[in-house]
Amino acid sequence: MEKLLIICMLLISVLVATSQSQTDPETFLRCLVREGSNPQVFISDVTFIPSNSSFTTVLRRRIPNLRFDKPTTPKPIAIITPTTWSHISPVLACARLFPVQVRIRSGGHDFEGLSYTSTAPFFLIDLLNFKSVDVNLTEGTAWVDTGATLGELYYKIAEKSNVLGFPAGLCTTLGVGGHISGGRYGTMMRKYGLSVDNVVGSRIIDSNGNTYFDRMSMGEELFWAVRGGGAASFGIVMGYKIRLVPVPEKVTVFSVGKTVGEGAVDLIMKWQNFSHSTDRNLFVKLTLTLVNGAKPGEKKVLATFIGMNLGGFDKTLNVMNRDFPELKLKKTDCTEMRWIDSVLFWAGYPIGTPTSVLLNPTVTKKLFMKRKSDYVKRPVSRTGLGLILKKLVEVEKVEMNWNPYGGRMGEIPSSRTPFPHRGGNLFNIEYIIDWSEAGDVVEKDRLVRANEMYKFMTPYVSSNPREAFLNYRDIDIGSSGNSTYEEGKIYGAKYFKDNFERLVDIKTKFDEINFWRNEQSIPVRK
Numbered sequence: 001m002e003k004l005l006i007i008c009m010l011l012i013s014v015l016v017a018t019s020q021s022q023t024d025p026e027t028f029l030r031c032l033v034r035e036g037s038n039p040q041v042f043i044s045d046v047t048f049i050p051s052n053s054s055f056t057t058v059l060r061r062r063i064p065n066l067r068f069d070k071p072t073t074p075k076p077i078a079i080i081t082p083t084t085w086s087h088i089s090p091v092l093a094c095a096r097l098f099p100v101q102v103r104i105r106s107g108g109h110d111f112e113g114l115s116y117t118s119t120a121p122f123f124l125i126d127l128l129n130f131k132s133v134d135v136n137l138t139e140g141t142a143w144v145d146t147g148a149t150l151g152e153l154y155y156k157i158a159e160k161s162n163v164l165g166f167p168a169g170l171c172t173t174l175g176v177g178g179h180i181s182g183g184r185y186g187t188m189m190r191k192y193g194l195s196v197d198n199v200v201g202s203r204i205i206d207s208n209g210n211t212y213f214d215r216m217s218m219g220e221e222l223f224w225a226v227r228g229g230g231a232a233s234f235g236i237v238m239g240y241k242i243r244l245v246p247v248p249e250k251v252t253v254f255s256v257g258k259t260v261g262e263g264a265v266d267l268i269m270k271w272q273n274f275s276h277s278t279d280r281n282l283f284v285k286l287t288l289t290l291v292n293g294a295k296p297g298e299k300k301v302l303a304t305f306i307g308m309n310l311g312g313f314d315k316t317l318n319v320m321n322r323d324f325p326e327l328k329l330k331k332t333d334c335t336e337m338r339w340i341d342s343v344l345f346w347a348g349y350p351i352g353t354p355t356s357v358l359l360n361p362t363v364t365k366k367l368f369m370k371r372k373s374d375y376v377k378r379p380v381s382r383t384g385l386g387l388i389l390k391k392l393v394e395v396e397k398v399e400m401n402w403n404p405y406g407g408r409m410g411e412i413p414s415s416r417t418p419f420p421h422r423g424g425n426l427f428n429i430e431y432i433i434d435w436s437e438a439g440d441v442v443e444k445d446r447l448v449r450a451n452e453m454y455k456f457m458t459p460y461v462s463s464n465p466r467e468a469f470l471n472y473r474d475i476d477i478g479s480s481g482n483s484t485y486e487e488g489k490i491y492g493a494k495y496f497k498d499n500f501e502r503l504v505d506i507k508t509k510f511d512e513i514n515f516w517r518n519e520q521s522i523p524v525r526k
Contacts, residue, residue: 023100023121025049025077031097032080035090046087048079055079059116062105062128064173064363067370067443068113076103076116076124083129088236089209091125096207101517104232106146107175107361111371111473114518115178115232119481125236127177128361135160135244141200142166145239146177151343151358157244158340158355165247165339168195170346173363180240182471183228183419185428187283187308187346190407192245196227196417197408201241204234207515211238225506225522229418229496230470233507233522247339252316253346254334256327257304259291263326264303265385270326271305272379276406276426278323281310286402286427288392299396301389308346312336368438370447372431372454373472374461376402377424384460391456397446398453401430420497421467429461430472451476468494479519488523 029049033039048055058079063069077100080091095102101122105115116124127147133156134143144153151172157164167188169179183196192198201215202223212218222234231237258264268286275284284307293300305327309316313331320329335351344353380388392398410423433450435442468477478491485504492500507522514524
């Protein structure tokens with residue numbers, strides 16, 4: 001019995017030692033050198049381990065959220081920055097040999113940092129070198145690599161045509177890979193739907209290093225999954241072929257802000273009925289922020305109506321005066337511009353900023369950030385709205401974006417792509433909590449405020465499940481520490497509703513060993 005105990009203890013010590021060596025950066029690098037066809041490339045150009053002087057710089061250059069840029073944030077054992085797709089296969093070969101997880105980063109805008117952090121040992125594949133954009137005017141399409149930013153994509157489209165665009169997001173430093181694979185939206189969604197509704201092709205690499213070069217080779221099921229289901233659960237998406245959409249030579253943008261004392265409540269009540277039912281060329285977003293009141297220390301809510309119409313002054317004023325006359329929009333509130341210049345307007349750049357700024361993939365002002373999301377299916381009552389505005393003042397530090405649906409969004413079936421939030425939704429809510437002060441005490445305070453506002457909103461938003469938007473990643477709604485189906489269903493039903501089960505079936509078929517996983521990935525069915 002004593003001998004058996006000694007043997008068991010020896011075996012355990014060997015297993016622990018083996019596990020430690022397997023996750024050692026130097027050991028991992030030696031594996032890459034052994035597996036790669038050009039070992040020198042992996043040593044000098046592509047791979048960075050913590051002992052490299054450039055490791056921290058490479059890791060931080062695409063971390064816009066300071067919550068995950070701390071000394072205590074878990075770091076990868078290695079960062080791989082491939083310059084050709086042939087570099088991927090040996091990396092995955094080593095990943096299959098070691099007990100480490102893989103993180104894939106295109107732009108780094110995951111609000112919970114899941115594209116570059118992990119609670120388990122991991123390495124990072126950073127796709128920043130893959131940013132080609134090839135616009136085909138004859139087809140009215142473009143191929144865009146997954147590491148390109150939306151700004152780079154928009155710039156390249158406008159470089160070729162001033163009457164074509166793409167219905168994607170507002171943040172120009174977002175990586176295309178995460179943006180499209182999560183089903184993100186933009187100001188033209190009421191006209192053309194989401195980015196994923198305008199994807200016609202893709203390429204993906206599986207865990208064995210096999211490449212599926214087009215929609216036909218990957219099959220319709222996998223193609224369906226990577227358009228809104230979170231591609232990092234299925235493989236490494238190399239890029240997307242997108243369908244460009246017509247835009248007029250001139251669009252019109254405007255921004256009008258009103259406080260409660262200036263009639264904001266009446267305007268918001270009207271906005272709830274107008275914004276989702278008006279002309280689909282028109283997108284009017286509502287932001288709720290706090291501003292200083294007349295008395296020292298007093299705060300009040302500012303409701304800002306920010307809009308864009310696919311047309312000039314006259315068309316814009318005609319529609320607004322017909323459907324939302326209460327706002328009393330004037331020509332002096334409006335600015336006519338090219339679609340590409342509206343991209344800069346929505347990104348917060350001053351009017352007149354050169355479009356070349358879109359080629360800068362770097363976030364200029366990094367903040368600590370937290371996001372949460374909701375969907376609203378029936379108008380909030382006047383009483384409820386008053387309580388919400390009062391709560392915003394009470395909680396402070398929390399802002400809201402209310403993004404209208406309707407139009408094309410209400411026509412596309414909820415099962416067309418994994419993104420299920422279609423007909424029946426009036427608008428989406430984004431809870432915005434940004435701060436610049438460092439420290440655990442401040443962070444805890446902001447997160448408590450965010451959860452307090454989110455809890456308060458329960459009676460006014462969707463339920464069973466309380467729906468959420470994948471690209472406003474929120475680890476509070478559930479996480480999968482053990483990668484089980486039961487854990488995954490908690491957050492999966494909120495992000496994907498009935499589409500979750502189909503995603504699980506596809507995941508189980510194409511990644512049976514659950515190689516591609518993170519704290520909110522699609523689980524396999526066991």
